[in-house]
Amino acid sequence: MSAVLPSIASAESESLSTLVVKPASKGKSADPHRLPVVLVTGANGLIGRALCREFVARGYEVRAAIRDQDDLEMQGSVVRVAAPDLADPRARWPLDGVDVVVHTAARVHVMNPGPDEIERMMAVNRDGTVRLARACADSKVKRLVFLSTIKVNGERTTPGQAFKAIDSIASPADPYALSKFEAEQGLFEVASQTGLQATVVRPPLVYGPDAKGNLELLERAIRRGVPLPIGALDRNRRSLISLANLVDLVILCASHPNAPGQVFLASDDHDLSTLDLARQIAKACGLVLRSVPVPIGLLKLAAQALGKGQMIRRLSDNLQVDIESTRERLHWTPPQSVEKGMAAAFAPRP
Known part of the structure; x- marks a missing residue:
């Protein structure tokens, strides 16, 4: 993936100086040229794994926080650390010597959750995030980057009226989106009280190798050659983001001086209709839709x-994301094209 995600040298060389680098352990003096020590939560997930790999490729010291220590195969100098249950009020995080936390762990979205699932979702996504933020502040962690969701903005957009970071009003429509939104609010409250640098990234649907959900179902149908009744779904527009582009943006947020206190919307900056999406997947699979x-x-x-x-x-509605603010504040452009992202995600299988 390091070949796909070129290091943003100009942005990172400027931004890394904003982080106070602490010694990794007692008895060692701080090296002003050392890259920050990064702890990634949810490191056994699709996004967490990719983040760990790319952080290592760029020279960071990485600690992968996971619940099941046997559930992570990682190349490079990644140190595994035990992650507590996010829903546990007594949770203790291994933050000694950590400069930056990237928080990807979450209770994922499920359709029509019952009361018990909603309670668990709030305990993990909202309460667990706020407790982690407080632990970061107490441990003198400099920055926390929180992976949220575009669902905080809403489920759909009016044609031609994309969600924007500045003037779009939050409108979470389900318990998962609400848990993420309330986590964002709690995170920024802790930041205002303690000086912790907090950054939020709201991505739309993420596609990449081994991604699950509706894209996996669509890929399976295309590979089976099933005629899909989507030929008329060619006028809607939906924003997506490749795994490589999301990882690139999150790593930039871990160090850029303009990142703290901000909510960044993310996408490939190239919207697709549902029919276009299916065609892109078929092309990447080496098939004809x-x-x-x-x-x-x-x-x-x-x-x-x-x-x-x-x-x-969801297949027929619009959901467009305007990333102009993200571009301007971070001087960021998605490094991977949609075509290359789709090829990486849906390449023909041996």
Whole structure:
């Protein structure tokens, strides 16, 4: 992945000086030229693994915080550390000598969660994040980068009216989005009280090798050669982000002087219709997409009858993300094109 994600030398050489580098352990003097020590939570997840690999490739000292120590295969000088249960009020985090925490661990989104699941989601995503922020402040960690979700802004956009970091009002529509939004609020409150540098990144749907969810289902259908009834879904626009582009942005947020106190929206900066997305996946798989132009109204009616109404709404709705503010504040441009991102995610299998 390091070949895909070129180091942003000009931005990082300027920004790393803003972090106070502490000695890694007692008895050692601080090296002003040493890159920050980074702890990544959720390091056994899709995004966490990629972050650990790329941080190491760029010369950082990396600590991978995971619950199951046997569930991580990582190359390079990654140090495994035990992560506590985020829902445990007595949780103790291994933060000694850590300069930056990148928090990706979360209770993931599920469809139609019951009361117990909602309670657990809030305990992990909201309360656990706030406790981690306080622990960071107490341990003199300089910065915390929190991976949130574009769902905080809402589920859909009006055609041509993308979500923006500055003037879009938060509108979380489900418990998962609400847990992330309240976590953001708690994080910034801790930051204001303690001086902890807090940064939030809100990505849309992330695609990459081994990504799960609806994209995996779509890929399977395309590989089986199933004719898909999405030929008429060619006018909506949805923002996505490749794993490589998200990792590049998060690593920049870990050190850039303009990152603290900000919420950054993320995307590839190249929106696709649902039909375009399916074509890109098919092309990356080395296949030709088979699609049928079923009228959208009929498609929604059939999906509703099958209990798949919510899925079809997501496929047919718009969800666009404006990253102009992210570009300007961080001097960042997504380094990977959609075509290369799709090729990396859906390359033909041996």
